[in-house]
Amino acid sequence: MTASTTGPRTSTARRLPPPRGPLSAAVAASLRDRAAPLPDPAADTADPYGDDLQLALYLLYELHYRGFEGVDDSREWDPGLLALRGALEQRFLAALRADAPCGRTVDQAFGELLVEPVDHSGSVSGYLEHEGEPGQVREYAALRSLYHLKEADPHVWVIPRLRGRAKAAMVAIEYDEFGAGHADRVHAELFARLMADLGLNTDYGHYLDAAPAEALATVNLMSLFGLHRALRGALVGHFACVEVTSSPGSRRMAAAMRRLDAGPAAEHFYAEHVEADAVHEQLVRREVIAGLLEDEPALEGDIAFGADATVLLEDRLGALLLERWRRGASALRTPL
Numbered sequence: 001m002t003a004s005t006t007g008p009r010t011s012t013a014r015r016l017p018p019p020r021g022p023l024s025a026a027v028a029a030s031l032r033d034r035a036a037p038l039p040d041p042a043a044d045t046a047d048p049y050g051d052d053l054q055l056a057l058y059l060l061y062e063l064h065y066r067g068f069e070g071v072d073d074s075r076e077w078d079p080g081l082l083a084l085r086g087a088l089e090q091r092f093l094a095a096l097r098a099d100a101p102c103g104r105t106v107d108q109a110f111g112e113l114l115v116e117p118v119d120h121s122g123s124v125s126g127y128l129e130h131e132g133e134p135g136q137v138r139e140y141a142a143l144r145s146l147y148h149l150k151e152a153d154p155h156v157w158v159i160p161r162l163r164g165r166a167k168a169a170m171v172a173i174e175y176d177e178f179g180a181g182h183a184d185r186v187h188a189e190l191f192a193r194l195m196a197d198l199g200l201n202t203d204y205g206h207y208l209d210a211a212p213a214e215a216l217a218t219v220n221l222m223s224l225f226g227l228h229r230a231l232r233g234a235l236v237g238h239f240a241c242v243e244v245t246s247s248p249g250s251r252r253m254a255a256a257m258r259r260l261d262a263g264p265a266a267e268h269f270y271a272e273h274v275e276a277d278a279v280h281e282q283l284v285r286r287e288v289i290a291g292l293l294e295d296e297p298a299l300e301g302d303i304a305f306g307a308d309a310t311v312l313l314e315d316r317l318g319a320l321l322l323e324r325w326r327r328g329a330s331a332l333r334t335p336l
Contacts, residue, residue, distance in 0.1 A: 013066045016059070017209040021052025023088075027059050030081065031071045038080050041087035048095035049316070053088060054216040058208070060085040061223040065150060066204060089224055096221075100308040106289060109237070109304035113244045113311075124318045125252035127325070134260050138198045139331050140321070141191075141266075142207040143215045147222075148191035149204050152177035154226035155239050161232040165291030169283045173243070176276055190269045197263030200336075210332040214317040221313055225306060233299030236292055237306020240284045247278040 016032070019025035022039065023046050029036040046053040062068065063076040075081060101109075121127070128137055152174055159170055179185035192202040201207070225235035250273035257267040293300055324331040 013069050014203065014205040014208070016068050016071070017055070019052075020055045021046060021050075023052045024055040024059065027056045027081075027084070031059065031068065031075060034075075034078075038084050041084060041091075048091045049213060049217060051213040051216075053091070054213040054220060057085065057088050057092065057220045057224075058216050060088070061220060061227070062205070064223070064227065065153065089228075092217075092220070092224065096309045096312065097305070100305060100312045102305070103301065104304040104308065106237075106293070106300050106303050109307040110240070110244060110285065113241060113307065116248050122318075122322070123249070123252075124321050125249040125256070127322055128256040129252040129259070132256055132260070132325075134262070135336070136325050136331075137256060137260055137262060138200060138336055141195055141198050142200055142332065142336060143211050143317075143321075145191065145195060145200070145207055146205065146211055146215060146219045149188050149202075150219075151187045151191065154222040155235065157226040158232050158235045158239070161229050162236075162288075162292060163295060166236075166288050166295065167291075169287030169291065170239075173280045173283055173288070176280070187269075187272075190265070190272060193265035194263075194269040197266040207332075210334045210336075212320060212331070212333055214313070214320045218310075218313045218317055221309060231302065231306075233292065233296070233302030234306030234309070236284075236288060236299075237303040237308075238310045239306075240289055240303070241307040241310040243280045243284045247274050247281060250274045 016028050019028050023044055026037070026039045030038050044053075046056075059068075060081055063071070063081070067073060067076070124140065128140065132140075155170075155177075156174060159167060159174070162170055175181075177187050179187070179189070183189065195202045222235070222238055225231045225238050250270040254267055254270035254274060257263070257270060289303060292303070321331045330336075
């Protein structure tokens, strides 16, 4: 067998980014040197949505993906790091439960998502479709690369925790996400080509240091849900929310790429998601969610919470992007 040579190549790991506070500094120091002391999370007052805590969580979660240069693979299961991660997760989760709607049913959570609003002026995709500038599209792609270059990876963790209809449908959707057996069609590879069309660096995690806390939180959410069996319902809710909202948003993004002449790969990525995710949306609602509820009806609240927490964090990120762009500022910590 020979490796595919199509599309831009991405590196497997990147250097540790600069810290954003004492918490992320201590995590980075421990990753470099096992003897470095870890902080006492009980004594830390970092904002659960802020840069310091979100970067610390991102660093700890990345040990379960591709890791970092110079960090031993065995640190993935380091007891001290896991204990710290667990404490930070509880603070993040407590904030999400406090701020997202609570006690909702699946129909309530997804009923809102299935209604396409007439006015898209408050959405990032709507803004980019009609008003966005080339630099803003590039910033958006740079931020989304933290998700899309690992697209579908954390959702795989739920597969061994499902059975029957839910498992079969989840595997079918993931099969598409990973290119249906074709390396050049893997959605992460398609996004790397989009980045290349926009003149961006396609290395995995390259824009981590440029991403604000709001962007890190959207990626950390799926890692949080994916790594805990107890949150399997929330992970299904997150996945379903992404699939339900993807097709209409991707249609607007494809139009934005055409308007700005961003390139064929840039347009193709979103055009591909318009069709694919319209199918996935039906599968995830009628088979994954319905199958899981058939097996474990007690998880309904968790599924709704997963969707609502996703909307909460995406709205926070969207508000940041639109506020910065509308006043002519960069949405990145380090402008491109």
